[in-house]
Amino acid sequence: MTLSVILAYIVILLVLTLFSTRRTKRTAGDYFLASRGIGPFMLLMSLFGTTMTAFALVGSTGRSFSHGIGVYGLMASWSAIVHSACFFFIGTKVWALGKKHGYVTQIGFFRDRFRSEALALLLFPVVVLFVMIYILMGIVAAGHVIENLTPLSYVAGTGLICLVVLVYVFFGGMRATAWANTFQTLVFMIMGVVAFVVITNDLGGPVKATETLMARDEALRAEVPGWTSRMVREGHYSELVFLTYCFIPMSVGMFPHIFQHWLTARRASTFKLSIVAHPVCILITWLPCVLVGMWASGELDAATVKENVVLPMMVALHSNEFLAGLIGAGILAAIMSSMDSQFLCLGSIFTNDIIAHYVGRDRYESRQLVVLGRFFVALIAVVAFSVALLKPGPVFSIGVWCFTGFAGLVPLVIAAIYWKRANKQGAIAAVLTVAALWVYYLPDALGGGFLLLDMMPVTTIVAASSLVLIVVTLLTPPPPSEIVRKFFPGKP
């Protein structure tokens, strides 16, 4: 029954996206950017749906289970402040520049802003690597959800998700992705509330659930040395870690798929609803997950249960098969609503910024370029799927390291938009710094997380990239005056 409900949801999703493709025009602007005609509500659903991922559902529940309610403050309430700041200060400016100069991708923007082919070629593998880790997070989470809710295996679950997302991205492009995001965002928000109500009722109501947890905490303090309640932040995160987590949500400022969503907005004022409503949407999604994870700590064995399976286990334990199917579909909706944007953006980056820009004009016909683009996206999916089979670490840890890389690149986009002195040498140096540090610490990160100087490593990486960007820029010649006139008109 659970599997049937999930499969029915997938069919509905595919039908919806096929319907939306009838409205697409035969232009690159429509395929990649939905003709820059997305309104406020769909932009909110696209941005929110894309940023709420497996990390927000599976990751937050698992982390709350293992480390308590502090995870809400680490991510959700920091994101309420920082995500909207990125939309306000970065997104609107990117939109304006994209509308004025016709940018379709993030790399296209940076190539033109800094007039540097070297920067574009350097950014490409870095961005692809970071996005692939992001995709990996979704695939791993989907595999655990499907394995714990249906008769399918982890391998079958991960493969199914990759296949479904690839199908509707290949056929529909950005407009289908926007429609799918809107539909799936509404699904996962509604199903999140449903899951919370169902699980809470089965636990005897929220008050009873908390009373049970508090009684269990008393017993665990006596049984388990060093046991710390999940109802507090103390003992799980230091003050410095809690503070420096603010850099993690800053990563949204450099997500290439978010960048592409920004470019789809109809006008600058389209951003207003997203800026204001995004904090509330995060609250609606994160609060139920954090509470469920907290209550789970009083029910599941913390010594044996892994973080990644807490949410599907709680759903399986406290709902019937039909509801488990609906809720499972909601979780998969959150995962797929991010993966589709990530796949689409990788395809557009490869097709527009690499093949068409460097190779396509003389050597390939347009139809062949399309095939190459799809081949590239499929290759990324296969690599991510293969790594997912190894079951690498908690979803939360994978997500944090992915976001760390993107956050390290945010000084670059801020400099590009606001600092007319910023030049290609500084930009290249900053990207190299971030890439080197990120790869160097990758094994430690995927092992479950680590600290640098008692702070989140993202702090060091952001500081290093900022410093390198500024120092190298000031030690090298300023950018050509034509670039300054183009991007900072009217400013001497």
Added chain:
Amino acid sequence: MKHVVLFLLITLCVLHQDFWWRNDPTPVLGFLPVGLAWHIGISVAAAVVWWLAVRFCWPAELEEGVVDSREGPAPRQDEIAAAEREAR
């Protein structure tokens, strides 16, 4: 008003650190740990502050400075999308 909004944002960041209830499991409304309830308040307050920013600090020049004509690189993007349609 810009300074007020900036002050409120900085204040939110300071309040976010929650120096008061980080070790207090007391449930609010019978089930919500007070530390979590505090951060729910931070989320709601953030929405309010961003509403103020959008209402009173919106950069109107963003809409005025954009021109309709496209400049810049757009290599064969229409052909690429048309080929996508034919390939389906």
